[in-house]
Amino acid sequence: MSNVPENAPEHCPGTQSDDAGKASACAGCPNQNICASGEASGPDPAIELIKNRLSNVRHKILVLSGKGGVGKSTVTSLLAHGLAARNPDSNVGILDADICGPSQPRVQGVRGEQVHYSGSGWSPVYVKDNLSLMSIGFLLGSPDDAVIWRGPKKNGMIKQFLSEVEWGDLDYLLIDTPPGTSDEHLSAAQYLAGAGLTGAVLVSTPQEVALLDVRKELDFCHKLGIRVLGVVENMSLFVCPNCKGRSEIFPATTGGVAQMCSELGAAPLGALPLDPLLARCCDAGRDYLAEMPLSPAVGALHSIIDKLVEACQS
Amino acid sequence: MSNVPENAPEHCPGTQSDDAGKASACAGCPNQNICASGEASGPDPAIELIKNRLSNVRHKILVLSGKGGVGKSTVTSLLAHGLAARNPDSNVGILDADICGPSQPRVQGVRGEQVHYSGSGWSPVYVKDNLSLMSIGFLLGSPDDAVIWRGPKKNGMIKQFLSEVEWGDLDYLLIDTPPGTSDEHLSAAQYLAGAGLTGAVLVSTPQEVALLDVRKELDFCHKLGIRVLGVVENMSLFVCPNCKGRSEIFPATTGGVAQMCSELGAAPLGALPLDPLLARCCDAGRDYLAEMPLSPAVGALHSIIDKLVEACQS
Numbered sequence: 001m002s003n004v005p006e007n008a009p010e011h012c013p014g015t016q017s018d019d020a021g022k023a024s025a026c027a028g029c030p031n032q033n034i035c036a037s038g039e040a041s042g043p044d045p046a047i048e049l050i051k052n053r054l055s056n057v058r059h060k061i062l063v064l065s066g067k068g069g070v071g072k073s074t075v076t077s078l079l080a081h082g083l084a085a086r087n088p089d090s091n092v093g094i095l096d097a098d099i100c101g102p103s104q105p106r107v108q109g110v111r112g113e114q115v116h117y118s119g120s121g122w123s124p125v126y127v128k129d130n131l132s133l134m135s136i137g138f139l140l141g142s143p144d145d146a147v148i149w150r151g152p153k154k155n156g157m158i159k160q161f162l163s164e165v166e167w168g169d170l171d172y173l174l175i176d177t178p179p180g181t182s183d184e185h186l187s188a189a190q191y192l193a194g195a196g197l198t199g200a201v202l203v204s205t206p207q208e209v210a211l212l213d214v215r216k217e218l219d220f221c222h223k224l225g226i227r228v229l230g231v232v233e234n235m236s237l238f239v240c241p242n243c244k245g246r247s248e249i250f251p252a253t254t255g256g257v258a259q260m261c262s263e264l265g266a267a268p269l270g271a272l273p274l275d276p277l278l279a280r281c282c283d284a285g286r287d288y289l290a291e292m293p294l295s296p297a298v299g300a301l302h303s304i305i306d307k308l309v310e311a312c313q314s
Numbered sequence: 315m316s317n318v319p320e321n322a323p324e325h326c327p328g329t330q331s332d333d334a335g336k337a338s339a340c341a342g343c344p345n346q347n348i349c350a351s352g353e354a355s356g357p358d359p360a361i362e363l364i365k366n367r368l369s370n371v372r373h374k375i376l377v378l379s380g381k382g383g384v385g386k387s388t389v390t391s392l393l394a395h396g397l398a399a400r401n402p403d404s405n406v407g408i409l410d411a412d413i414c415g416p417s418q419p420r421v422q423g424v425r426g427e428q429v430h431y432s433g434s435g436w437s438p439v440y441v442k443d444n445l446s447l448m449s450i451g452f453l454l455g456s457p458d459d460a461v462i463w464r465g466p467k468k469n470g471m472i473k474q475f476l477s478e479v480e481w482g483d484l485d486y487l488l489i490d491t492p493p494g495t496s497d498e499h500l501s502a503a504q505y506l507a508g509a510g511l512t513g514a515v516l517v518s519t520p521q522e523v524a525l526l527d528v529r530k531e532l533d534f535c536h537k538l539g540i541r542v543l544g545v546v547e548n549m550s551l552f553v554c555p556n557c558k559g560r561s562e563i564f565p566a567t568t569g570g571v572a573q574m575c576s577e578l579g580a581a582p583l584g585a586l587p588l589d590p591l592l593a594r595c596c597d598a599g600r601d602y603l604a605e606m607p608l609s610p611a612v613g614a615l616h617s618i619i620d621k622l623v624e625a626c627q628s
Contacts, residue, residue: 021350022336036335036350067415068382068493073523100494101381101527144529146495148537151465154496179382179493180414181460182468208597209387213415215458223462238552238563245556249563251590253597276565283522283567 044191049163051194053121057093057170059312060192061229062200064221066213068179070205071234073103074282075272076176079201081289082305083172084131090171093124095161096135097188098178099154100147105137109285113138121166128287134165151183158187162195172312179213181220189224198312199227201269204260205235206252211260218264229311230269232304233257238274239296249274267311270304272297358505363477365508367435371407371484373626374506375543376514378535380527382493384519385548387417388596389586390490393515395603396619397486398445404485407438409475410449411502412492413468414461419451423599427452435480442601448479465497472501476509486626493527495534503538512626513541515583518574519549520566525574532578543625544583546618547571552588553610563588581625584618586611 011025020026021036029035054060063079065072076094084092096104105111105125113125115138124132136147136157149157167173177184189197200221204214214231221228233256238247254260261268275297281288289298325339334340335350343349368374377393379386390408398406410418419425419439427439429452438446450461450471463471481487491498503511514535518528528545535542547570552561568574575582589611595602603612 022340026336027332033350036347065382067417068379069384069519069524071383100496101530103381103523103526106523106526143526144533146530146534146537148495148500148534150497150500151468154465181462182414183464183497186462186464205383207593209417209420209593210383212417212420212457216415216460219458220460220462223460238561240554240557240559241561242559243554243557245554247552247555247590249552249588249590250593251597253594274563276561276563279521279523279564280567283565 044159046159046163047191047194050159050191053163053165054167054173054192054195057167057173057195059172059198060175060195061172061198061312062175062177062185062188062226063203064177064185064200064217065179065203066181066215066217067204067210070203070210071272072179072203073098073107073176074278075201075203075232075234076174077104077107077282078272078288078301079305079308080131080172080174081128081287082301083309084128085289086305086309087171088130091130091132091169093167093170093173094131094133095165095173095175096133096137097158097161097175097184099136099149099157099184100178102135102137104133104135104176106143106285107282108133109287111137111143111285115139118166121164123166132167134161154183155187158184159191162188162191181216185220186224189226197226199229201229201308202231202266203234204231204257205250206233206248206256207250208254210250211254211257214257214260215264218266228266229308230267231257231261232269233271235274236271241276267307269307270300272300272304358473360473360477361505361508364473364505367477367479368481368487368506368509371481371487371509373486373512374489374509375486375512375626376489376491376499376502376540377517378491378499378514378531379493379517380495380529380531381518381524384517384524385586386493386517387412387421387490388592389515389517389546389548390488391418391421391596392586392602392615393619393622394445394486394488395601396615397623398442399603400619400623401485402444405444405446405483407481407484407487408445408447409479409487409489410447410451411472411475411489411498413450413463413471413498414492416449416451418447418449418490420457420599421596422447423601425451425457425599429453432480435478437480446481448475468497469501472498473505476502476505495530499534500538503540511540513543515543515622516545516580517548518545518571519564520547520562520570521564522568524564525568525571528571528574529578532580542580543622544581545571545575546583547585549588550585555590581621583621584614586614586618
């Protein structure tokens with residue numbers, strides 16, 4: 001059945017009609033563009049496709065940050081490595097949904113790898129036996145190429161990534177999103193509506209300018225009905241390699257993540273100290289967990305992962 | 315005159331026609347959506363409007379970053395304060411084009427201010443006598459509200475900001491953009507095409523994961539014909555407040571901004587050290603330049619501004 005919105009002009013062909021947005025009656029209608037683009041014609045069939053494709057993925061987790069540069073990709077990578085190391089029988093995947101700035105191929109040390117497309121879909125790149133990655137970074141001619149895409153094209157890419165990657169059986173799929181609350185986030189949330197999203201992990205640094213954007217991200221989750229699994233505070237302290245003095249690089253002038261969580265009823269997952277060796281490992285694509293097993297950051301990470309696993313299962 | 319693209323179907327009404335995207339011949343044409351949306355029908359009249367509106371703005375500068383969280387908003391603020399302080403007779407404006415995460419109202423200490431709309435347009439908020447700011451942050455009901463907008467709506471907001479803010483006479487308008495190379499950047503560049511964009515300042519931290527995205531941003535500028543005025547390296551060193559030892563928080567494993575600039579033929583403008591007091595000032599909306607005139611970061615900033623002014627005038 002065609003449906004006709006309340007504010008439709010006379011002789012509206014209905015949003016489900018083949019003429020939607022194209023009939024002469026559509027001229028001047030505020031919905032004309034959306035009808036003509038086909039976005040209004042009922043639920044996107046991709047939602048069903050994605051549901052089937054991800055039916056063997058147990059937990060689907062969005063990693064969100066609000067503000068950029070708080071270490072979202074680094075935290076995604078640490079969580080994935082930590083989850084994969086915690087149980088060698090489990091399988092973990094990372095979907096790098098940051099279309100304009102994909103950093104996972106470098107952080108994981110698999111830059112320049114090729115992804116293969118077969119009848120069953122794209123094969124992700126395996127970082128470890130039980131850790132796989134898909135990123136637009138693998139599809140670019142040169143790593144310096146800019147992906148200058150407007151919203152609709154980015155949405156199409158996310159749809160393709162969600163519906164066409166052959167992940168196999170996964171226990172955890174971590175979706176690394178770009179900063180903000182716009183196309184990529186809406187698309188990921190909407191396309192995953194049928195498949196079932198376990199929830200979102202938010203990442204922030206302690207200073208108020210970053211928390212400002214995390215509050216917006218919490219509001220976004222609330223508005224879209226996405227469960228917040230918890231908030232990770234990153235770069236919370238810096239230990240001087242020389243004098244071991246502790247410095248607040250990004251001072252928590254308003255109480256940091258802990259205070260914000262208690263105000264807004266979110267669960268703090270823990271705090272990761274700032275370690276220049278971690279930045280070095282990310283640049284070089286080395287596995288920080290394996291190289292620095294005794295660092296304070298790795299200790300903190302294990303406790304964060306324990307809480308995350310618990311939140312996923314409750 | 316109607317124009318007909320090369321890949322058009324038979325009986326294409328032409329992209330400038332009123333029937334573009336709506337005629338029966340358009341069914342199945344790959345350009346149908348773009349034609350129906352009106353995007354193909356000649357130059358946007360807003361470009362002319364923006365040209366007139368900004369005719370009293372001498373230098374229009376985009377501040378771009380590629381990766382988020384490298385301190386783009388902080389650097390924008392420092393540059394604006396520095397330019398305004400350098401010559402008290404000059405006028406500087408900041409347009410905060412980060413729709414999903416506007417941080418300028420807090421950084422400038424004018425959160426909660428009201429903007430007024432009159433017959434001549436929006437009046438910006440004055441941070442100092444010769445420094446004004448416009449941000450979507452002023453238009454939100456609560457600072458925690460998420461702006462969950464897809465591309466087209468963000469583009470509309472940027473168009474409005476460029477065409478409807480009554481800046482008065484300005485020597486410099488700094489446009490603080492969100493991370494990435496997508497809607498906001500394309501729109502700002504395209505709408506400013508008529509008005510004349512002086513160029514872009516790029517901001518990066520020294521580690522390779524950030525430079526990766528700056529290379530993309532340079533490619534973006536190159537593809538859109540935007541002149542690169544120079545690159546600022548932010549958070550390049552941390553001086554321990556305890557032992558004065560210098561640490562590379564984000565190690566320049568691949569040579570940092572200087573090396574990247576020499577490879578890609580861009581001009582390095584200088585490096586700003588990491589100072590937790592600066593993060594504190596940003597959180598509290600205080601003017602770091604006025605409060606810490608003798609800090610190494612302020613010294614570095616003045617030299618960066620000298621180079622920027624020179625680049626603008628050449």
